[in-house]
Amino acid sequence: MASESNSKWKSIWKYRALVVLALPGVLLILINNYLPMFGIFLAFKDLNYTAGIWGSKWIGLDNFKFLFASNDAWLIIRNTLLYNLSFLIINTILAVMLALLLNEVKNKFASKFFQSTVILPNFISMVIVGYIVYGFLNPELGFINKFILEPFGIDPRNWYAEAEHWPYILTLVNTWKGVGYSAVVYLAAIVGIDSEYYEAAVIDGASRWKQMTKITIPLIAPIIIIMTLLAIGRIFNADFGLFYQATMASGMIKETTDVIDTYVYRALMVTGDTGLASSAGLLQSVVGFTLVITVNLAVRKFSKENALF
Amino acid sequence: MEKKRTNPFILIVLSLFSLACLIPFWLVFMISVADEDWVTANGYSFWPGKFSLVAYQYLFEDAGKIMRAYGVSASVTLIGVVVSLFVTSAMAYALSRKEFPLRGALSFYILITMLFSGGLLPWYLVYTRFLHVQDTLMALIIPGLIGGFNVIIMRTFFTNSIPPSLIDSSQIDGAGEFRTYFSIILPLSLPVMATIGLFTTVSYWNDWFTSLVFIQNEKLFSLQYLLTKTLMNASFLQTIANKAYSSTAQVTTPLESIRMAMAMIAIGPLVLVFPFLQKYFVKGLTVGAVKG
Numbered sequence: 001m002a003s004e005s006n007s008k009w010k011s012i013w014k015y016r017a018l019v020v021l022a023l024p025g026v027l028l029i030l031i032n033n034y035l036p037m038f039g040i041f042l043a044f045k046d047l048n049y050t051a052g053i054w055g056s057k058w059i060g061l062d063n064f065k066f067l068f069a070s071n072d073a074w075l076i077i078r079n080t081l082l083y084n085l086s087f088l089i090i091n092t093i094l095a096v097m098l099a100l101l102l103n104e105v106k107n108k109f110a111s112k113f114f115q116s117t118v119i120l121p122n123f124i125s126m127v128i129v130g131y132i133v134y135g136f137l138n139p140e141l142g143f144i145n146k147f148i149l150e151p152f153g154i155d156p157r158n159w160y161a162e163a164e165h166w167p168y169i170l171t172l173v174n175t176w177k178g179v180g181y182s183a184v185v186y187l188a189a190i191v192g193i194d195s196e197y198y199e200a201a202v203i204d205g206a207s208r209w210k211q212m213t214k215i216t217i218p219l220i221a222p223i224i225i226i227m228t229l230l231a232i233g234r235i236f237n238a239d240f241g242l243f244y245q246a247t248m249a250s251g252m253i254k255e256t257t258d259v260i261d262t263y264v265y266r267a268l269m270v271t272g273d274t275g276l277a278s279s280a281g282l283l284q285s286v287v288g289f290t291l292v293i294t295v296n297l298a299v300r301k302f303s304k305e306n307a308l309f
Numbered sequence: 310m311e312k313k314r315t316n317p318f319i320l321i322v323l324s325l326f327s328l329a330c331l332i333p334f335w336l337v338f339m340i341s342v343a344d345e346d347w348v349t350a351n352g353y354s355f356w357p358g359k360f361s362l363v364a365y366q367y368l369f370e371d372a373g374k375i376m377r378a379y380g381v382s383a384s385v386t387l388i389g390v391v392v393s394l395f396v397t398s399a400m401a402y403a404l405s406r407k408e409f410p411l412r413g414a415l416s417f418y419i420l421i422t423m424l425f426s427g428g429l430l431p432w433y434l435v436y437t438r439f440l441h442v443q444d445t446l447m448a449l450i451i452p453g454l455i456g457g458f459n460v461i462i463m464r465t466f467f468t469n470s471i472p473p474s475l476i477d478s479s480q481i482d483g484a485g486e487f488r489t490y491f492s493i494i495l496p497l498s499l500p501v502m503a504t505i506g507l508f509t510t511v512s513y514w515n516d517w518f519t520s521l522v523f524i525q526n527e528k529l530f531s532l533q534y535l536l537t538k539t540l541m542n543a544s545f546l547q548t549i550a551n552k553a554y555s556s557t558a559q560v561t562t563p564l565e566s567i568r569m570a571m572a573m574i575a576i577g578p579l580v581l582v583f584p585f586l587q588k589y590f591v592k593g594l595t596v597g598a599v600k601g
Contacts, residue, residue, distance in 0.1 A: 011410045018403040118327060
């Protein structure tokens with residue numbers, strides 16, 4: 001035994017230069033990922049900055065009781081799940097359609113142009129997205145109120161105060177920002193399909209439509225399924241930027257725009273309720289972890305090389 | 310032979326789609342160059358009845374705050390990307406060496422970070438109560454330095470594209486691991502460095518969240534955070550405009566167009582370089598999607 005571990009240390013010593021090369025990365029991951037992981041025990045404490053992290057009192061599940069007693073928990077879980085689910089469905093359908101269309105473009109320059117424009121929104125910060133949404137929805141001057149509703153004699157809406165519109169607005173914004181990215185990913189899969197399939201189909205007299213439905217879609221189906229499964233693994237994590245910037249963090253529309261991530265942020269930075277922040281955060285981490293593990297098992301069933309582990 | 314012409318119906322649909330992606334930017338641009346009085350009377354339009362460049366004049370005459378924020382964003386991005394590329398590629402190189410005895414353990418170490426996260430509160434406490442970097446540029450730089458996916462993408466690139474015999478022969482010639490990393494690995498990994506570097510650049514440049522959480526000091530506001538403040542806080546916009554007010558002989562302060570002009574100044578660099586770097590972006594999207 002002793003000599004075995006000895007030889008292990010010896011071989012590590014032999015490759016010590018590689019250890020040194022890996023070390024900065026290891027330390028950064030320790031700080032940024034592992035130390036916070038150990039911090040999850042804070043969800044069971046009554047965090048008090050003057051008493052310090054170690055000095056704060058253990059209170060068992062009180063933080064969670066408080067979280068679920070407030071009704072907020074169900075609201076933010078419902079919102080997070082419903083938004084992510086509708087984003088997933090709409091984005092997948094539109095992205096596959098867009099990828100199929102992009103694949104039909106024969107002219108190389110035109111194809112490049114279309115690809116660039118559809119992925120451009122993906123590279124714009126959410127802050128700018130917030131400005132764009134404001135340009136359309138500003139209650140006094142916004143384009144929608146002034147140039148769409150007013151000419152038709154419809155009363156202007158106070159968008160940032162009326163919760164019922166936001167499911168549509170946020171879905172539209174999310175689609176605008178994300179669909180091009182997914183389409184380009186699917187397009188790469190389509191381009192990778194062996195051209196022999198199509199050549200054989202052309203000889204058999206198959207139309208473009210037939211080729212699309214009988215060859216392209218079945219062959220990219222595994223990638224669609226894997227992307228979908230991975231998105232389901234993240235279904236408990238909302239895009240904080242979208243829900244914070246596009247809504248301008250308006251408190252009046254929380255009923256339809258508050259998600260787990262915005263709730264945790266507000267509890268920590270605005271109201272200073274660390275108990276809610278830590279318990280909601282831990283809940284999100286644990287459910288997320290369970291989902292990722294489950295989904296990974298499912299992905300492994302489909303194709304081993306696409307699984308995370 | 311297959312026809313080389315695209316179905317015109319498809320071209321029309323795709324053109325409409327592209328238009329939908331671009332037109333929101335046009336609205337922001339038009340508000341920024343619209344005459345303030347016209348806008349307050351008629352609203353935000355895709356083609357304002359009266360144009361004016363006063364907003365940009367304001368911003369350039371009192372460019373202090375914006376230039377400062379530009380400087381913060383540019384230095385954070387530059388330092389962040391350079392350090393990140395070194396740290397990520399060094400770790401990825403160690404992981405790519407089959408002989409390295411800690412290979413399995415380190416891969417597991419990275420994998421865990423992709424499965425579980427401690428959440429916002431503990432993460433916040435690590436930076437503020439343990440490292441005490443709040444209100445410093447370090448708080449904006451450190452969080453983005455390393456990501457598990459990037460390490461794995463690079464490791465895959467090294468294993469697939471750099472023949473082990475090349476490393477062996479250089480080490481037989483007496484080169485140590487450091488020499489091998491610097492003189493063989495880095496020069497050969499330009500494509501993956503360019504792609505990951507570009508993505509890191511975009512994420513540093515677009516970052517406002519770390520500022521929102523860690524920065525109180527106005528002098529350290531990044532450009533994106535300055536914009537966040539300007540949009541959400543009307544009095545903050547007023548302070549930017551007020552300072553300029555004294556130096557311009559304008560009666561009404563063009564608040565509406567100043568706001569959107571600031572957005573244009575922030576989008577500018579990205580949109581200008583985007584067409585040239587587009588192929589790397591597209592490559593990066595597909596690299597990130599297909600794990601090796």
